[in-house]
Amino acid sequence: MNWIAVGKLEDIPRQGSRVVNTSNGAIAVFRSLDDELFALDNRCPHKGGPLSEGIVHGKRVTCPLHNWTIDLETGSAVAPDVGCAHRHEVKMENGKVLVEIKA
Amino acid sequence: MSTKKTRLVVIGNGMAGIRTLEELLKMSADEFDITVFGAEPQPNYNRILLSPVLSGEMTFQDTMLNDWSWYEQNHVTLHAGKLITKIDRKRCVVETDDGVVVPYDRLLIATGSNPIMLPIPGMNLPGVLAYRSIDDVEKMLAASKTSKRAVVIGGGLLGLEAANGLSLQGMEVSVVHLCDWPMERQLDKVSGGLLQGALEKRGLKFYLSRQTEAVLGETTVTGLRFKGGEEIPADLLIMAAGIRPNIALAKSAGIHCERGIVVNDTMQTYDPKIYSVGECVQHRGQTYGLVAPLFEQAKVAANHLAEYGRMRYEGSSVSTKLKVTGIDLFSAGDFNAGPDDEELLLQDAARGVYKKLVLRNNKLRGAVMYGDTLDGAWYFQMMRDGTDVTEMREHILFGQMHIGDSGLGGASSVVNMADTAEICGCNGVCKGAIVKAIVEKKLFTLEEVRAHTKASSSCGSCTGLVESLLASTVGGDYSIKPSKKTICACTDLTHTEVREAITRQNLKTLPELMKTLSWKTPDGCHICRPSLNFYLISAWPAEYQDDSRSRFINERVHANIQKDGTYSVIPRIWGGVTSPAELRSIADIAEKYKVPTVKITGGQRIDLLGVSKENLPKMWGDLVEAGFVSGHAYGKALRTVKTCVGSEWCRFGTQDSTGLGIKVEKMTWGSWTPHKFKIAVSGCPRNCAEATIKDFGIVCVDSGYELHVGGNGGIKVRVTDFLCKVATEAEVLEYCGAFMQVYREEAHYLERTAPWIERVGLAYVKQRVVDDVAGRAELYARFLESQLHSQDDPWKERAEGKDASEYASLATVE
Numbered sequence: 067m068n069w070i071a072v073g074k075l076e077d078i079p080r081q082g083s084r085v086v087n088t089s090n091g092a093i094a095v096f097r098s099l100d101d102e103l104f105a106l107d108n109r110c111p112h113k114g115g116p117l118s119e120g121i122v123h124g125k126r127v128t129c130p131l132h133n134w135t136i137d138l139e140t141g142s143a144v145a146p147d148v149g150c151a152h153r154h155e156v157k158m159e160n161g162k163v164l165v166e167i168k169a
Numbered sequence: 170m171s172t173k174k175t176r177l178v179v180i181g182n183g184m185a186g187i188r189t190l191e192e193l194l195k196m197s198a199d200e201f202d203i204t205v206f207g208a209e210p211q212p213n214y215n216r217i218l219l220s221p222v223l224s225g226e227m228t229f230q231d232t233m234l235n236d237w238s239w240y241e242q243n244h245v246t247l248h249a250g251k252l253i254t255k256i257d258r259k260r261c262v263v264e265t266d267d268g269v270v271v272p273y274d275r276l277l278i279a280t281g282s283n284p285i286m287l288p289i290p291g292m293n294l295p296g297v298l299a300y301r302s303i304d305d306v307e308k309m310l311a312a313s314k315t316s317k318r319a320v321v322i323g324g325g326l327l328g329l330e331a332a333n334g335l336s337l338q339g340m341e342v343s344v345v346h347l348c349d350w351p352m353e354r355q356l357d358k359v360s361g362g363l364l365q366g367a368l369e370k371r372g373l374k375f376y377l378s379r380q381t382e383a384v385l386g387e388t389t390v391t392g393l394r395f396k397g398g399e400e401i402p403a404d405l406l407i408m409a410a411g412i413r414p415n416i417a418l419a420k421s422a423g424i425h426c427e428r429g430i431v432v433n434d435t436m437q438t439y440d441p442k443i444y445s446v447g448e449c450v451q452h453r454g455q456t457y458g459l460v461a462p463l464f465e466q467a468k469v470a471a472n473h474l475a476e477y478g479r480m481r482y483e484g485s486s487v488s489t490k491l492k493v494t495g496i497d498l499f500s501a502g503d504f505n506a507g508p509d510d511e512e513l514l515l516q517d518a519a520r521g522v523y524k525k526l527v528l529r530n531n532k533l534r535g536a537v538m539y540g541d542t543l544d545g546a547w548y549f550q551m552m553r554d555g556t557d558v559t560e561m562r563e564h565i566l567f568g569q570m571h572i573g574d575s576g577l578g579g580a581s582s583v584v585n586m587a588d589t590a591e592i593c594g595c596n597g598v599c600k601g602a603i604v605k606a607i608v609e610k611k612l613f614t615l616e617e618v619r620a621h622t623k624a625s626s627s628c629g630s631c632t633g634l635v636e637s638l639l640a641s642t643v644g645g646d647y648s649i650k651p652s653k654k655t656i657c658a659c660t661d662l663t664h665t666e667v668r669e670a671i672t673r674q675n676l677k678t679l680p681e682l683m684k685t686l687s688w689k690t691p692d693g694c695h696i697c698r699p700s701l702n703f704y705l706i707s708a709w710p711a712e713y714q715d716d717s718r719s720r721f722i723n724e725r726v727h728a729n730i731q732k733d734g735t736y737s738v739i740p741r742i743w744g745g746v747t748s749p750a751e752l753r754s755i756a757d758i759a760e761k762y763k764v765p766t767v768k769i770t771g772g773q774r775i776d777l778l779g780v781s782k783e784n785l786p787k788m789w790g791d792l793v794e795a796g797f798v799s800g801h802a803y804g805k806a807l808r809t810v811k812t813c814v815g816s817e818w819c820r821f822g823t824q825d826s827t828g829l830g831i832k833v834e835k836m837t838w839g840s841w842t843p844h845k846f847k848i849a850v851s852g853c854p855r856n857c858a859e860a861t862i863k864d865f866g867i868v869c870v871d872s873g874y875e876l877h878v879g880g881n882g883g884i885k886v887r888v889t890d891f892l893c894k895v896a897t898e899a900e901v902l903e904y905c906g907a908f909m910q911v912y913r914e915e916a917h918y919l920e921r922t923a924p925w926i927e928r929v930g931l932a933y934v935k936q937r938v939v940d941d942v943a944g945r946a947e948l949y950a951r952f953l954e955s956q957l958h959s960q961d962d963p964w965k966e967r968a969e970g971k972d973a974s975e976y977a978s979l980a981t982v983e
Contacts, residue, residue, distance in 0.1 A: 072980040081718040084979035116734045119722040121695040128695035130722040
């Protein structure tokens with residue numbers, strides 16, 4: 067387990083997301099309207115759509131492919147859809163966004 | 170302010186009362202201390218489903234809406250089987266028959282209705298039952314095991330359902346009715362006769378135009394006597410002669426009642442602390458006995474109990490459907506034509522189909538349908554929208570023909586479809602799966618069915634079928650969309666209300682709009698944000714700052730996302746006319762970026778598929794250098810102007826269709842619209858550019874240009890409506906701009922021109938674009954003005970570095 071600095075808060079748009087590429091696939095880092103950060107595997111549990119491209123609203127993101135809505139805190143699909151996108155720890159430290167990435 | 174919770178007491182544990190609580194809990198769960206009194210010993214069940222329980226098609230458990238645990242989870246105290254005998258309005262308390270006294274700050278009366286018992290001798294004999302509660306049904310089921318002959322008094326909706334149920338339980342059933350035909354309040358004589366015939370075939374016997382004089386029997390029912398002396402035998406007698414609002418308690422407390430408890434548009438009684446909903450209520454002189462109005466009332470009452478104070482109940486128009494399996498019947502509005510009305514009739518005895526529509530001033534006032542009710546929801550919607558149907562008179566009786574055509578072989582009745590029949594072709598959902606979800610998950614609305622099954626949630630062409638399935642599974646009035654369709658769950662406002670508020674209240678940013686209009690979520694959702702963003706662009710083209718975070722990905726990055734997360738790039742090719750040089754540069758660029766698939770589109774453009782997001786700005790830079798601009802193939806925007814070659818080459822061509830197409834495209838490109846917008850120009854009536862299935866189609870003729878609108882070649886193929894004929898190219902441009910502008914200013918977001926025109930009526934569009942000369946000029950001017958602000962090429966801007974971070978990843982970690 068490693069905390070990796072991936073950029074500054076301003077690099078990620080409010081109500082938006084940026085992608086961190088890792089050897090284990092892409093991670094989407096989200097920033098909500100009130101500047102909370104979340105990180106999920108960038109794959110919708112439905113058909114693998116890139117969640118980073120979805121519309122972020124509240125603490126949720128809607129997948130651009132088929133409108134599944136994913137809870138950013140848990141990675142779970144909002145009912146009645148069922149599924150889960152793997153979540154990663156993310157935090158701010160000294161103005162930097164750190165994501166925990168498994169080695 | 171004290172932090173004490175508001176004490177809310179609800180009298181009535183039925184559908185209206187509990188629905189109000191559900192709505193209220195959604196809004197402010199923690200602010201109320203709720204106590205419910207129900208006269209029946211059960212928790213809240215679905216009274217509408219008593220008929221299927223009686224007929225054996227469902228169990229009582231299937232009808233349960235909120236079981237005991239629901240009350241516990243929501244901290245609602247339920248006193249089931251307790252009768253309130255007194256409301257003391259001075260002390261603000263209610264009292265039960267066994268002396269329990271509960272104080273209230275707010276009181277909700279939802280006491281429903283009582284069956285009407287005829288004032289004739291013998292009504293108290295054992296064997297006489299009403300048809301109102303699960304208790305009645307259980308008694309009827311028990312009686313059906315021991316006795317043979319049942320008589321139902323009342324040939325209305327309820328009576329026939331009871332009769333059918335008892336007949337399926339093996340009894341010999343007769344129906345006694347005062348009028349000449351059954352269900353006279355919903356059916357005219359012809360359709361009533363068809364219904365009677367169908368029920369007689371199932372073994373029911375009818376005694377029509379009979380008035381019951383007495384119930385016969387000494388210790389139990391043995392029969393009944395009609396006026397005139399005729400007698401028939403009976404072992405069981407069901408009273409289903411109608412219902413009456415249950416107002417005794419309210420009346421005794423001095424609350425103003427007429428036929429029902431009188432309420433205003435906020436569902437408040439004459440006592441401001443006391444609200445009322447459901448069948449006990451009289452609103453604007455109307456009482457209601459169907460469920461859809463109750464649900465609308467519940468929403469409004471909850472809104473005011475929660476002190477949001479925003480919604481008004483303005484009455485409901487209702488439609489009816491008989492819940493007898495295998496009989497399709499639909500009725501809505503006023504179906505008896507008056508002197509000012511016109512009747513449209515379709516009668517096909519062999520197919521057992523009868524349809525009658527009543528029109529006044531070219532608008533639907535009522536509909537009766539028997540045998541084929543697929544279009545009921547459509548007629549009902551037009552009735553409520555007040556759609557001018559002049560232009561569709563010729564075929565309106567044949568239904569909304571494009572509903573559910575895909576792969577169903579024109580099945581007219583969902584009831585007769587096999588469980589394996591595919592209803593939703595997009596998501597592969599079969600009839601059986603939908604019915605199962607409706608029953609097991611107790612779904613009420615189209616939205617719920619969409620959420621749980623995905624049926625009708627993609628292209629929407631099977632919506633009519635899904636609504637019919639809802640109707641036939643849970644009873645007709647569920648199927649009808651709420652008269653007020655809000656944008657999404659974030660607001661109680663409709664598209665139209667929001668659009669009006671934007672201009673009236675001068676709302677110019679998203680946060681300001683959401684704050685002023687009391688949005689329920691801090692930043693909306695994926696449904697409302699793109700809609701609102703469009704409405705603001707449309708209202709303030711010069712001032713509004715587009716919010717890219719409220720754009721769907723395609724419009725945010727100006728390319729079409731594909732299933733694997735790559736994008737497609739479609740450069741604009743004006744009017745579909747290109748050159749060897751242009752083609753060569755497209756070929757070079759495609760090779761340079763290793764584009765895996767190159768495809769000619771249906772709109773006469775070239776699609777470069779499989780481009781990674783990082784490559785988009787670079788590729789656009791090369792395209793811009795070669796003279797291209799964005800083709801907007803990704804947007805709710807003007808897509809393409811398709812043309813045929815016209816008089817320049819074609820031996821049949823009457824006008825320069827390619828030249829005109831290029832002019833039209835140069836004028837309209839870059840314009841944002843509620844949904845995608847397609848144009849075509851054909852050089853002669855042979856119409857090789859397929860202009861009559863476009864949103865705006867131009868067909869050149871020798872003497873000028875025919876203009877057609879509202880066509881669609883997609884989900885529901887719809888041929889355009891003829892708008893008018895003009896003489897010059899300048900007029901074509903003016904009419905085209907004006908039409909696009911009305912559509913932009915007034916349609917709902919994601920509503921194509923075809924459904925928009927069907928909603929507002931072609932007559933309205935003609936009036937705005939053709940008849941009103943000054944209005945047309947103003948529309949055209951507004952269109953051109955807004956184009957001044959939107960014809961910047963988004964590709965060029967991004968090739969030069971705009972939104973660069975949108976196309977790059979944040980970091981790469983080894």
